[in-house]
Amino acid sequence: MNTSLRASAHVSHKGWYSIDWSIIQKYVTKLRQRIYRAEQQNQQRKVRKLQRLLLRSKANLLLSIRR
Template sequence: MNTSLRASAHVSHKGWYSIDWNTIQQYVTKLRQRIYHAEQQNQRRRVRKLQRLLLRSKANLLLSIRRVTQQNTGKRTPGVDGYTASQPNERIKLYQELLLGRNVFQHRPKPAKRTFIAKKNGKLRPLGIPTIRDRVYQNVVKNAL
C-alpha cells in the first residue's frame, strides 16, 4: 500500500483528476489515528515524529490543496494577492510550487485581506481573508494537530 500511495501522490506528470484520492485520504487518516493513539499512550516523542511525518507528507499537502480550492465555501475568495486556484492545472502548479518551498516551519504568511460584514444590529464585523497558500499551510498544520 505504501508504494502505491507514493506513486499516486506524485503529480508531476499526471492530471488532477487522475489522483487516487481514496488512497491518499486513507494514508492521512491512518497517520492521524497513529498520532491520536500515541498521544493517548503518552508517547510524546512518537507523537512529535508522526506529526513531523504528516507535516512533510505529499499526501497531506494534496488533501489540503483539495480542501482549500475545491471543498471549502470560500474557495473562490482571493486574499491580498488576488490568486485563486480554480482550475485543475492551477492546482497542480500550486502543488508543485508548495512542494519546492515546502518547509512549513519557515513559512511567512502574507497579511490577511480585511473585509467587513454587516451584522443584524447594523454594525460591521471585521473578517480577515488569508491567501490561498496560507490557507493550505493552515490546513496542513491542522491535520497534524
C-alpha cells in the first residue's frame, strides 16, 4: 500500500477527532520535501507531477482545512 493510501486510510470511515494527524502531517511534509529536491535538481517534469499529486491529496486538503 502506498503512502497516500495509508494517509487517507486514517481518514475514511472515522470522525474528525479520530484522525491520526501525525501520519497526515508526515505524508504532506515528505511530499513537499520531494518537490523541493526535484526542483533543486532541475527535474521539471517530476516537480509538476509531484505538485499535482500534492494538490489532489486528501491529506493536504485535511491539513489545510485543519489550519
